[in-house]
Amino acid sequence: MARFVHHMLRLLRTFTANPSSLLKAAKSLPDYLDAREFARTFPATSSADAAPSTNPLVEYFDQHTEGRGIWKWRHYLDVYHRHLQKFVNSDVVLAEIGVFSGGRLEMWEHYLGNRTRIHGIAPRRIDAKLHF
Numbered sequence: 001m002a003r004f005v006h007h008m009l010r011l012l013r014t015f016t017a018n019p020s021s022l023l024k025a026a027k028s029l030p031d032y033l034d035a036r037e038f039a040r041t042f043p044a045t046s047s048a049d050a051a052p053s054t055n056p057l058v059e060y061f062d063q064h065t066e067g068r069g070i071w072k073w074r075h076y077l078d079v080y081h082r083h084l085q086k087f088v089n090s091d092v093v094l095a096e097i098g099v100f101s102g103g104r105l106e107m108w109e110h111y112l113g114n115r116t117r118i119h120g121i122a123p124r125r126i127d128a129k130l131h132f
Contacts, residue, residue: 055081057111070103089113097121 057077064070092112096104099120108118 057081057107060107060110064103064107068103068106069101070107071100072104084112087112087116089115091115093117093119095119095121098123 055078057080058074061070061072061074061077088111090113092115094108094112094116096108096118099105099122102120105118105120109116112118
């Protein structure tokens, strides 16, 4: 209940500061409710119910709890593995655009092996300060 009240207060502050945002939110409400109803048609699952992963990217992601952060939607890892597994331990060049804290660069090096050349492209100055 406290979480709900916190969110409602945050919404109230937003709408007070920018009244036009209330109109925009009200227009998107039917789509939001339709999406929630659609989501309820899927059975609830948890990671405990899932079979152990055979994807080394998922295993690395799950075990990576310290150091540089990895900011990635989890479902991308299966897509990456499906398309990039043929490049593991081969001479390949990879460019990562938007390195943020650099965790993905480490993940790629771990996954693809030390024969891979990895270049991080940082569009923001804060990203450019990383050194590997």
